[in-house]
Amino acid sequence: MSKQLSRDAALPDRKRGDLARADSLAREIFSDIANKWALLIVETIGDSTKRFTELKTEVDGISHKMLTQNLRLLERNGLVHRVVHPTVPPRVDYTLTEPGQALRATVDAMCAWTSRYLDEIEEARRRFGS
Amino acid sequence: MSKQLSRDAALPDRKRGDLARADSLAREIFSDIANKWALLIVETIGDSTKRFTELKTEVDGISHKMLTQNLRLLERNGLVHRVVHPTVPPRVDYTLTEPGQALRATVDAMCAWTSRYLDEIEEARRRFGS
DNA sequence: CGGCATCCGCAAGGATACTG
DNA sequence: CAGTATCCTTGCGGATGCCG
Numbered sequence: 001m002s003k004q005l006s007r008d009a010a011l012p013d014r015k016r017g018d019l020a021r022a023d024s025l026a027r028e029i030f031s032d033i034a035n036k037w038a039l040l041i042v043e044t045i046g047d048s049t050k051r052f053t054e055l056k057t058e059v060d061g062i063s064h065k066m067l068t069q070n071l072r073l074l075e076r077n078g079l080v081h082r083v084v085h086p087t088v089p090p091r092v093d094y095t096l097t098e099p100g101q102a103l104r105a106t107v108d109a110m111c112a113w114t115s116r117y118l119d120e121i122e123e124a125r126r127r128f129g130s
Numbered sequence: 131m132s133k134q135l136s137r138d139a140a141l142p143d144r145k146r147g148d149l150a151r152a153d154s155l156a157r158e159i160f161s162d163i164a165n166k167w168a169l170l171i172v173e174t175i176g177d178s179t180k181r182f183t184e185l186k187t188e189v190d191g192i193s194h195k196m197l198t199q200n201l202r203l204l205e206r207n208g209l210v211h212r213v214v215h216p217t218v219p220p221r222v223d224y225t226l227t228e229p230g231q232a233l234r235a236t237v238d239a240m241c242a243w244t245s246r247y248l249d250e251i252e253e254a255r256r257r258f259g260s
Numbered sequence: 261c262g263g264c265a266t267c268c269g270c271a272a273g274g275a276t277a278c279t280g
Numbered sequence: 281c282a283g284t285a286t287c288c289t290t291g292c293g294g295a296t297g298c299c300g
Contacts, residue, residue, distance in 0.1 A: 026244055027191075029251055032164045034240070052282055061157075063274055068283065078254025090280080091282045099247045099254075106239040110164070111234055114156055117229045121159055124208025124229075182262055193294055198263060218299075219261045 032077060033103065037062060037070045042079065042100060043107045049095045079103060162207060163205045163233065167192060168202045172209065172230060177223045209233060 032038065038057050044050065050058070056067055071094065074080040079100035085091040096104060162168065170189050175181065180188070186197055201224065204210040209230035217222040226234060 015173075019228065026248060026250065029244055029248070030170075030240075031166050033244070034169050034298090036161050036164045039164050040160075048230055064283090065273065065275090069273090076255060076258045077251050078258075084282090087281095088280090092282060099250055102247065103240075103243055106236060106243055107147065109236040109239055110160075113233055114159055114163070116157070117232065118156060121207050126238060128206045128208075155267090159292090186262095195295090196294065217261095218300090222262060225273090248278090 008033050027076065032073055035070075037066050038074060039107050041067070041070055041074065042096065043106050043111065045080065045094055045096050045100075046104065047096070047101070052094070053091050054112070055094065067077070132231060152246070159207065165200075167196055169237050169240070171197070171200055171204065172226065173241065174235050175210065175224055175226050175230075176234065177226070177231070179223045182222050182224070185224065234259055 012019075020057065037059070040062070041055060044055060044059050052067070052071075054062065055071075056062065071080065071082070075082050078097055081095045081097050081100075083093045083095075085093070152230075156245065167189070170192070171185060174185060174189050182197070186192065186194065186196075189197065196259075201212070205212050207229075208227055211225045211227050213223045213225075214222070
């Protein structure tokens with residue numbers, strides 16, 4: 001299982017063709033995805049359906065603006081599905097698409113990693129000084 | 131396998147105690163880690179040993195400053211091990227620690243995800259318009 | 261070579277207010 | 281309730297230069 005992101009499957013084996021040197025689209029996607037808020041939102045939606053306000057309160061510390069912005073980003077990349085109910089007051093539901101769910105699995109792994117190494121990291125910081 | 135980041139194992143089950151509401155240390159770590167450059171660096175070091183300059187050229191687009199900065203960050207959290215050789219010219223080697231390797235596994239998963247869904251994402255973007 | 265400090269522009273992102 | 285627009289501040293992050 002290669003960690004390469006290149007789409008050119010014909011290339012036998014780049015010298016160092018991993019993520020850092022991947023083609024521009026992959027890099028762009030990675031940059032979109034690998035940010036705190038996007039990952040937290042994906043994680044928070046999980047396998048449920050969330051309204052805008054729910055997300056706003058559950059992803060704590062996120063601003064109205066950042067939430068909308070990142071939701072648009074995720075929607076644009078096909079990670080979340082956005083359903084607008086023509087009611088009044090309006091209601092918008094967000095769910096993860098299949099790609100979104102797949103990404104969520106990897107985010108879960110990162111979360112698990114964080115829990116697992118919390119103490120060691122704390123220790124490392126202590127030793128490091130600051 | 132809980133995705134909770136809370137360190138208080140005594141709490142039976144938070145209503146929505148996932149990452150978004152985790153305690154401040156976990157959040158801080160996640161914020162440190164979940165950024166483009168840190169993840170790319172971890173991925174690039176991989177299971178090898180890299181010098182500063184190698185990283186500088188292989189993590190393309192990264193500036194001198196961002197590289198040092200993120201390396202310090204990773205070092206501080208005990209993810210990379212930094213070895214300074216008292217030679218002239220100086221030589222500094224970076225390797226991943228065990229926690230670092232563990233994180234790398236999850237980053238690999240994210241990379242795999244990106245490759246896997248590249249086309250679908252491209253398609254989604256097309257449909258989205260912009 | 262690798263690190264640190266300094267300067268500085270620009271864009272990220274918070275606060276606020278207004279629409280459907 | 282959800283989204284958009286506007287303003288305004290902050291600090292990210294690039295460029296440069298100097299040390300060990």
